[in-house]
Amino acid sequence: MKVQPITLDIIREMRHVLSESAGYAVSLEDEIEYFDPNAAKSWYFLREPDGQIQSFIRSFTQNAEWSLAEIYVSPHSQNRRHITSSLLDNFKSAISFPIGHRLRFDISSYDLELNEVLAEEGFSEKRQTFLFFERKLDGSIQQLNYDTISAADSKNISEVLSHLHPVLEDEAQKWILSKTIRGVRCEGKIVAAAQIYESDDALEVNRFATHEHFLRRGFAKKLMEQIFHESSGLQKTKVYLKVEDTRLPAISFYKSLGFREIQDKRQTWHSRWY
Ligand SMILES: CC(C)(COP(=O)(O)OP(=O)(O)OC[C@H]1O[C@@H](n2cnc3c(N)ncnc32)[C@H](O)[C@@H]1OP(=O)(O)O)[C@@H](O)C(=O)NCCC(=O)NCCS
Known part of the structure; x- marks a missing residue:
């Protein structure tokens, strides 16, 4: 299995895995629009032996201070730890951030393998837990x-x-x-x-x-x-949002409007400063 750069054609092939990662059906048009050819060298994917794309890594620069990165490795993949490390190695060697820049990954709180690999890679300096709330319409x-x-x-x-x-x-x-x-x-x-x-x-x-x-x-x-x-x-069919677990007034507010927490989508956000 080889880590390869994501291209525009690959993005078109990735809709299913991007939706799995996001937890909702992503819009392919939006995904194509987000694809920044200048940033593409730090975007990577990996095919499973059956040819399916089941894992990827990418980052979005938010501003001079921080970038939001996404890593997804299918729960069905064999050797998830190894895949995660390979994706991270390629990503880190292709991208360089200015000193003080914050890189943040959002990882499911229950995904022990991914959490462990990120901790080993020095992403434990700041941890926050975010709750995922959903309101069905x-x-x-x-x-x-x-x-x-x-x-x-x-x-x-x-x-x-x-x-x-x-x-x-x-x-x-x-x-x-x-x-x-x-x-x-x-x-x-x-x-x-x-x-x-x-x-x-x-x-x-x-x-x-x-x-x-x-x-x-x-x-x-x-x-x-x-x-x-x-x-x-x-x-x-629904409205959803993520909220830090420490924001108690907001959590009461969302519950009062019929939002319910989807517990298995709880995420721990790992950040690392360059
Ligand atoms: C969460 C927030 C948007 C609520 O705004 P608000 O205009 O005060 O809310 P409302 O007056 O419409 O409140 C509606 C209901 O929500 C609940 N609620 C709102 N604030 C609450 C609080 N501090 N404690 C407990 N319940 C609260 C109550 O049920 C309230 O009804 P009630 O006043 O009749 O009891 C506001 O506290 C805020 O801006 N917080 C900081 C930013 C933030 O955390 N945003 C969410 C990030 S995801």
Whole structure:
């Protein structure tokens, strides 16, 4: 079995394994769009003896500070530890990050083999556990009025989302232009905001926050109900998200809106600083 670089043609062949890794049906169009030919040299795959692609590694640069990497080795593969090490070796020799750059892998908390290999490779410096929550949509969602968001809201959106993690105004503007931001207003000002992504059968809530001066007034609930409504309109079957296990208010909030944790999708995030 030989580790080989991922090309655009290979991405087209990889849809099943990308979906298995993500836990939902990924959109092939999006996957092709994410494929950055300049970054491709650090993207690798491996074929099983039957010709099927069952494992891969890749990374996405988020900004100058950090990159998100993905490694997947089918639970049915023989010798998963060896495959994981081979993928990591090729990846590490093909890519170099600036000093201080953070590389993060998201690994199932229950995947002991992958967790062990990453620990051996020095990825144990920061560990966080993320819970995967899912809300099935049953079509009984009522008609709602949406607040429209424009580029003029960038500063406001960056302030609201920074309650979760720091977001620059430029980033907020880019997301507004790509139509991935949703929000609700109070007296004209955005007080709760979300960033969402669409896949074939689901909507992912990637960022979600209420401005700290507007908590417990039902704004997050209103926003999430808008997201449910939009998802139903797009014929999606579920809305899902990941949340750090330490974010207790958010966990209570999601449960109050009918989200359920899918326990076997719990992930431990391993980071390593260069
Ligand atoms: C989670 C968060 C978005 C909730 O926003 P909010 O606007 O205050 O939520 P709502 O007022 O709509 O609350 C709706 C329900 O959620 C639950 N809830 C919300 N905050 C809660 C808290 N701190 N403790 C317990 N339950 C809570 C309650 O059931 C609440 O209903 P109630 O007020 O009638 O009891 C907000 O706390 C926040 O921005 N947190 C920081 C960012 C974050 O962690 N985001 C999630 C990342 S994945």
